[in-house]
Amino acid sequence: MSNKKPNTPKGTRDFGPAESAKRNHIISSIKAHFLNYGFSQIETPAMENLSVLMGKYGEEGDKLLFKILNSGDYLQKVSQEDFEQGSQHVLPSIAEKGLRYDLTVPFARFVVQNRNDLAFPFRRFQIQPVWRADKPQKGRYREFYQCDADIIGTKGVFSEVELTRLIQDVFKSLGYPNYLIKINHRELLFGLAQWCGLATKEIQFCTALDKLDKIGHEKVTEELNNLGADAEKLVQLFDLLGQDWNNMQKLEGIEALLPENPGIETVKTYFRYLKDSGENVSLDLSLARGLNYYTGIIFEVVAQDVKIGSICGGGRYDDLTGVFGLPDVSGIGISFGLDRIYDVLEEKGLFPDSLKVSAQALITHFDEKSFVHGMDLLSELRANQIPAMLFPDLAKINKQFNYANKIDIPYVIVIGEEEVKTRVYTVKQMKTGQQHSLALSELIKLLKAE
Template sequence: MLNKPSIPKGTRDFLPAEMAGRNYIFQTITNVFSLYGYTPIETPAMENLSTLLGKYGEEGDKLLFKILNSGDFLSKVPSGEYFRDSNKLSFKICEKGLRYDLTVPFARFVAQHKNSLTFPFKRYQIQPVWRADRPQKGRYREFFQCDVDVIGSNSLFNEIELGQIIDDVFTGLNVSCDVKINNRKILAGIVDLVGESGKFNQIMTAIDKMEKAGRENVIMELRDKGLSSESIEKIMSFIGITGSNKQKLNSLISMLQESEAGVKGAEEVEFLFNNLEKLDLQNDFTFDVALARGLDYYTGTIFEVKAKDAEIGSICGGGRYDNLTEMFGLPDVSGVGVSFGADRIYDVMIQLNAFPRELLTTTKLMFTNFGEKEAAFSLSVLEKVRKAGVSAELYPETVKMKKQLSYAHRRHIPFVALVGETELKEQLVTLKNMETGTQEKISPAKLIEKLTS
């Protein structure tokens, strides 16, 4: 029995119409990346599991796709306990995994190739990543990330540049966004002042839900995690701060006086905003104390971008990581970068109808096919048209005009050249404008002139 063809949960095929949109996004993004001097790299789809594990937090480890060892993978596993714990067993029989993001493989790449790189190293990387998450709208198991990172520089000018890149990309894509910025040092300072440093990660994931779940739920979650009422109240007084970016920063700096890290973080954010303000940015940049982000490796600035007019999670996110390459044997190299989620950006742009109409057009001119002799003449004109840089094609079969024109119509081909018996005799073509419906009989030279002007 033949089963219906299918693909794994959370993966997708892309039709030509979808690829047009996706490539438009990739092109816009790469153009911006190279405009700022970033160069591309690629890394393998799979990494050694040891490279991936322990970088994304407990939750992240669970979401890694593991790859079963080849050959007789059970032969080396001691019998007994391993066969009662599938999680434990999985690490025994899987040495490789699919990458979960592009940042960790990048850190590995930098540590591995440090001698061939020039620092500060600016790279971009556009490749798919995989997460064994349960799929939902805007959440896939295979999706593309477009990463830009600078590594080997502590300067906050890198952060400013990333802010500009974010602004340029989304302006170019015609999607208006809220760009939220915070700094992990501020959060560390807060947790420190509260005296709950041991619960840093737990507190992070709780307060990250401020916007989505609301104040009450965050308080409840913190209580569930064993924080005292005083601690909770103190935390809430920090993350509940309101006002303009400047006002929030000012009050925060005074509240954080006792924490060196906290003040440092606030000053970094202040520096960032002071500089961003001077730039001509199209999107909204706001300082959000409740922005935490789940990934373990962030240590400084963190970014998160949401589309203003669409219901979907974040479409871009990132931050600074001071110790990631250290895990691969290269200490004291700080990096910062952001990742654009191409698939979600695509979904947003579909929702907002933000794709330019011309995307649908692949061929500008189609020659109709009236018969062998006429088509042969069309072929000679076609050659010249293409040499002039106009994408054009000949309808391959001699079928009814109705069918040929309807084909052109459906493919959004804007011009059709009708070459029939009379045109062949006169060595002319009838150029039809498919939008207005008007047509005129002109020479091949004139045709090219019209289409290239």
């Protein structure tokens, strides 16, 4: 290991054949459900203008944005005054683009730009990488994929129900049952904040409350007290949160505190529409989610038996396009975290074995004559939609078999003098060791059977 040993940048990874196959397994499953729900795919550039990205994810988000240096002499526009005032003042002069931080904001930009060509409500899905300059940890990468589905241009709670069912369908088809869909409503959170006497500090209230299951109610109480919350009301609040209630009981409990809150009716309707399919759905009044633009119901999906944070998140935003000049468009979206779902499936051993197969058959040979004959057989197999390879070098037969074994090829076809003459091929099933002599039509039938 010399100092020349190359490496990918911190928090980024390569995906080899095995990993790519597993990732594709997840992507194709999610994509199939997106299509089944009527979403159309779009793609947007990896980079956006910083004016599009800045200020959309809160102060923290701005720090985590990767900025791209301007081309050419990027210091040219920096004035002495900017430089003396520090990096904050230099930034606008040296970088005007950044890597996208999520898929929702670029989508809002896309909607505004293409508003006249889109039919609303518009359902789009998007599967692309995003970048965050976070400090990497397990399940936290600097480059990771999001799989987003958004419905924009409708306020109906039915959209929330659609996305809930979509989540359920996806995890069902991935074979992972131990997830929990936590939901809450920003109006409820804001109502609670005001009720506690934190009318101007709703966001701080949310982020403090969000830590409840992590640091416990004493510490959260302490934080909220420091913000200036009404101590008596906090006692009432934590009394409510501590109850082991079902969703309806929780709703009734919070309705008693906030009788006029518009979020109550919305959440009630949501559960009514869900009917009996709300099995993995839980109203969690402490769920906050950091992103500033959410205004209505918010979602978070957690893996209950893997320590990895949330694997899917989303919510309703009433005015995301407003900042780009298109007001009064309500949208709702969810984002599946491909990389974390991967980590969950990997840890739980839920990837199917069949993903390993690289080709159905490898054609091996003893000499050049049989090698050349193998080329024709290869074409025949491929013409019959049988993924096949011909060993490309003249090599010892055991080397060829060894290769097939290593890359998990199920069938090896052997061609020698005899096979070329008779056109009856020897085929060995690697898993069982069984061997047959078959003419082409029989061979195709066998290889297609699997």
